[in-house]
Every structure is written in structure tokens, then in C-alpha cells.
Amino acid sequence: MPEVEQPLNLQASAPATNGASSGTSILVIDDEAAIRESLEVLLTLEGYTVRLTADGEEGLRVLELENFDLVLLDLALPGQSGIELLPQIRERQPELPVIMITAYGTVDNVVEAVRAGAENFVQKPWDNEKLLADIRSAVARHRAEEENLQLKRTLKQRYNFSNIVGKSEIMLRVFDLVAQVAPSRSTVLIQGESGTGKELIAKAIHSHSPRRDKPFVPINTGAMPSELLESTLFGHVKGAFTSAIASKKGLFEVANGGTLFLDEIATMGTDTQAKILRVLQDRRFMHLGGIQEIQVDVRIIAATNVDLRQAVRDGKFREDLFYRLNVITVDLPPLRSRREDIPLLAQHFLDFYAKENDMAPRKLSADAMRALVDYEWPGNVRELENSIERGVVLSSGPIIGSDLLPGHITGRSFQDALLEHNPNASLFNILEDIERRIIIEKLERCNWNQTDAAEQFHIPLSTLNQKIKRMNIEIRKRGRE
Numbered sequence: 001m002p003e004v005e006q007p008l009n010l011q012a013s014a015p016a017t018n019g020a021s022s023g024t025s026i027l028v029i030d031d032e033a034a035i036r037e038s039l040e041v042l043l044t045l046e047g048y049t050v051r052l053t054a055d056g057e058e059g060l061r062v063l064e065l066e067n068f069d070l071v072l073l074d075l076a077l078p079g080q081s082g083i084e085l086l087p088q089i090r091e092r093q094p095e096l097p098v099i100m101i102t103a104y105g106t107v108d109n110v111v112e113a114v115r116a117g118a119e120n121f122v123q124k125p126w127d128n129e130k131l132l133a134d135i136r137s138a139v140a141r142h143r144a145e146e147e148n149l150q151l152k153r154t155l156k157q158r159y160n161f162s163n164i165v166g167k168s169e170i171m172l173r174v175f176d177l178v179a180q181v182a183p184s185r186s187t188v189l190i191q192g193e194s195g196t197g198k199e200l201i202a203k204a205i206h207s208h209s210p211r212r213d214k215p216f217v218p219i220n221t222g223a224m225p226s227e228l229l230e231s232t233l234f235g236h237v238k239g240a241f242t243s244a245i246a247s248k249k250g251l252f253e254v255a256n257g258g259t260l261f262l263d264e265i266a267t268m269g270t271d272t273q274a275k276i277l278r279v280l281q282d283r284r285f286m287h288l289g290g291i292q293e294i295q296v297d298v299r300i301i302a303a304t305n306v307d308l309r310q311a312v313r314d315g316k317f318r319e320d321l322f323y324r325l326n327v328i329t330v331d332l333p334p335l336r337s338r339r340e341d342i343p344l345l346a347q348h349f350l351d352f353y354a355k356e357n358d359m360a361p362r363k364l365s366a367d368a369m370r371a372l373v374d375y376e377w378p379g380n381v382r383e384l385e386n387s388i389e390r391g392v393v394l395s396s397g398p399i400i401g402s403d404l405l406p407g408h409i410t411g412r413s414f415q416d417a418l419l420e421h422n423p424n425a426s427l428f429n430i431l432e433d434i435e436r437r438i439i440i441e442k443l444e445r446c447n448w449n450q451t452d453a454a455e456q457f458h459i460p461l462s463t464l465n466q467k468i469k470r471m472n473i474e475i476r477k478r479g480r481e
Contacts, residue, residue: 024047025068025069028040028053028071030054030072035074043135048135055079056077056080059071059073069097069139069142070097070135071097072099072101073099075100082102099120100121145347164197168338168340178208179208183210186328187302188205189304191304191305191330192305193305193380194382195381195383196334197380198263199261201330203261206301209299211258215256215258217251218263219233219263222268223264227241230271231244233272235249235290237287237289240287244288256298258298258299259298261303262301264303264305273321281324283295308325334380335380335384342372347363350388353388354392362399363398364391368404368405387405387409390404394437435471439471443473450465
């Protein structure tokens with residue numbers, strides 16, 4: 001499994017006093033001298049460093065030599081248009097935000113610019129305050145992304161924890177604890193709500209321990225009945241029970257020398273708990289139906305999403321086993337308690353699923369990011385990951401808006417989002433867009449198998465294929481189950 005951003009009648013604004021614009025450089029590419037001069041005055045008064053160019057060729061040449069925080073790009077340029085120039089800017093500096101400026105703000109122009117990767121779209125004559133606000137927002141997101149990349153590099157150098165993302169104080173304390181306990185032989189108990197990443201933490205502990213070259217064996221103890229669980233953990237001899245037609249090793253033997261991760265340990269029956277306790281104490285066990293003791297060297301990492309102390313008080317969990325497991329406890333916070341990590345996690349999943357689906361890099365619009373940060377995330381990181389995967393798969397351009405997030409996150413219906421994006425859309429266009437996205441989502445759920453999708457839609461395969469062709473849906477190859 002894996003681990004964001006954003007738009008003139010000239011009324012001079014007061015110079016920036018908070019230092020927010022200090023050190024920020026903006027490249028203006030516009031063929032109208034009056035526009036360039038107006039923007040230069042406006043942005044310079046705000047504290048920005050401004051570089052002016054009159055055409056795309058000059059703009060690209062400057063980009064090769066200098067670094068910028070944002071580009072203001074005219075749509076109608078001599079030679080290459082702004083739309084044609086935008087991919088070349090992206091090729092040189094993929095993360096650089098670009099705001100498109102035009103005197104012709106048609107819906108088609110807006111859609112084309114956003115799909116090409118424009119951060120925003122401003123129509124002449126512009127509102128100074130709105131333009132400045134959009135610039136501040138885009139620059140802030142660009143810098144946050146740069147900081148996130150640097151943070152990832154720093155964390156990788158310090159911890160080298162693959163796929164665990166976070167910069168909040170509470171997660172940095174978790175990272176410190178993991179790094180400290182990993183080299184030991186001690187049993188570890190990981191506590192946290194469902195979806196917080198307990199198995200990732202367990203893998204990090206194992207991969208940074210002396211056992212890293214030995215097996216890491218995970219098992220969800222709540223996913224099987226007690227009899228099957230014991231056979232799976234301890235193995236059995238031939239004839240131990242009706243279906244035991246051959247002897248079989250258990251996971252304790254498979255994990256010998258390595259780590260056994262027992263997830264949802266609170267669901268384990270008391271008889272199985274007693275046997276686990278004996279392995280922890282004596283490092284010995286017997287196959288089901290066997291008489292010979294087997295000695296193993298296995299580190300136990302257990303995880304639970306319930307309060308084990310309360311389970312002990314309720315008589316549902318053995319007190320002696322609890323204290324054997326609770327040697328070192330790692331408490332994973334819910335996502336709502338570390339909201340500052342949400343942009344970093346979101347970008348991590350955007351990068352992962354864009355790459356997995358052979359798509360160009362994706363980013364979130366400002367309103368989509370606000371919706372993610374404001375949401376309570378009862379499903380924690382796993383729910384965030386699923387929401388980002390959905391947005392990536394349904395997206396047709398580099399910017400993912402809030403309309404591609406699940407409605408319960410944004411608090412509005414998909415139809416509302418469509419109408420807000422294009423209030424003049426016809427009923428036919430709205431329904432076709434909805435149908436297209438439903439088909440893409442179903443194909444994603446079916447691992448892009450058209451036959452399975454057609455069966456689930458209860459329509460002929462030929463009908464589905466006709467819709468896919470008519471709606472220009474790109475069929476992606478997926479290796480992930």
C-alpha cells in the first residue's frame with residue numbers, strides 16, 4: 001500500500017507588510033505591453049519579484065535559466081497559444097503553478113486550460129484583490145509542496161520508513177518510538193482505530209530490526225473462527241481433525257527467526273489466548289493433535305482497535321496475556337487528530353495512484369483540499385486513500401476538483417458539483433458526465449474487466465463497449481487486485 005495546490009483596471013495595493021511575498025518571483029508571459037506593465041506595478045507593490053516576457057519562446061528561455069514560484073500566462077500569444085505553451089512549461093517545471101489570463105473566458109477555454117494543467121483561469125479585466133488572493137493561495141500551496149518533498153527526504157534519511165507519511169508532532173513521536181524499539185526483541189502492542197496504518201508500523205518495526213532478513217508474517221485473527229485460527233497459527237498433524245488429511249506447518253514456524261503480526265488480537269478466543277501466552281513465555285508450542293514440542297524464535301507484534309484494558313475488565317481478554325503484550329505500546333492517532341498531515345498524505349496517494357494507473361501527475365484543487373482537511377475521517381488514512389484513488393481514476397485532467405470526491409466528504413451531491421462547475425450545462429451533458437463517471441468507477445471496481453462490468457450493469461458487453469468508445473474512456477491495465 002502504500003503515502004497539493006492551485007488565479008486586472010489597476011488600483012495599486014499597499015505594499016506587503018507581513019513578508020508573505022518576500023522572495024517570491026513571478027514570471028509574466030503576455031504580448032500586450034500595457035498588461036505587462038500593469039501586472040508589474042501591481043505585483044511589485046505587493047512585494048513580488050516580477051520578470052516580464054512578451055512571447056512563449058522568450059518565456060521558455062527564461063524558465064530554463066531562472067526559478068519562479070508562479071507563472072501568469074496569456075492565452076492568446078503570437079505563435080504558440082498559452083494552451084500550447086502550458087505542456088512545455090510543465091515539462092520544464094512540473095510543479096510550477098500557472099494561472100491563465102485571457103480576454104475570452106468561454107467555458108471551453110476554461111475546461112481546456114484546466115485539463116492542460118492550469119492552476120486557475122482569470123478573465124480580463126480582472127479584479128486586483130481576487131487575482132492577488134489567487135496568487136497568494138497558489139504560491140502558498142507550491143511552497144507547501146516543496147516543504148513536503150523536503151520533509152519526505154528528511155524523514156527518509158532519518159527513519160527510512162517506507163510508505164509512512166506524517167509531519168505532525170504526534171506522528172514524529174511515533175516515528176521516534178518505532179526507531180527506538182525496532183532493534184530490540186521486545187513484544188510490541190500497536191493501538192489505534194481501524195485504518196490508521198497499524199500494519200505499516202508493524203512492518204517498519206520489523207524492517208528496522210535485526211530480523212529484517214527473516215519473514216514478516218501478518219494474520220488478521222478476527223477473520224477466521226477459533227479452530228481454524230489455531231490450526232493456522234500452530235499447524236496440525238495428519239488426522240488431528242476431520243479435514244486434516246496431511247500435516248501442515250503453522251505461521252509460528254513460518255515466521256521462525258522473524259516477526260509474527262497478530263492484527264485484531266482482541267477478537268481472539270480465550271483458549272487461543274492461553275496458547276499464545278505460552279509461546280510468549282516459553283517459545284514453545286505443539287501442533288494440533290501433536291505430542292512433540294517445537295521451539296521457535298518469533299517476535300510478536302500485536303494490534304488492536306479496541307481498549308484492551310477495558311476488555312480485560314470485561315473478562316474478554318486475559319490479563320496475563322495483556323501484560324505480556326503490553327511491553328511497549330505504540331498509540332497511533334486518528335487522522336482527525338493530525339490534520340496537518342492530510343495534504344502530505346493526499347499528495348502521497350495522488351502520486352502513487354497516478355503512477356499505478358499510468359497517468360500524468362495529479363493535484364488537488366484548493367476547494368478539494370479544504371474539503372479533505374475539514375472532514376472528520378471516521379475511516380482514517382484508509383478512507384483518505386480510497387477517496388484519493390477514486391479521484392485519480394475519475395479525473396480527466398491534472399487537477400482534481402471537489403466534484404470528484406465522495407459526496408459525503410464535500411457535503412454536496414455530484415450533480416450540485418457539476419452545476420457549480422458549469423451552470424450553463426445542458427441536462428444531456430450533465431447526465432452524460434454522470435454516466436461516464438459511473439462507468440469509470442465500475443470499471444475500476446472490476447479491475448478494468450469490461451465483461452465483469454457489463455455483467456454487473458446487467459447490459460450486453462457490446463453496449464458497454466459502445467459507451468466506452470463514445471465517451472472516449474481510456475481502458476487502463478491494472479495489476480492490483
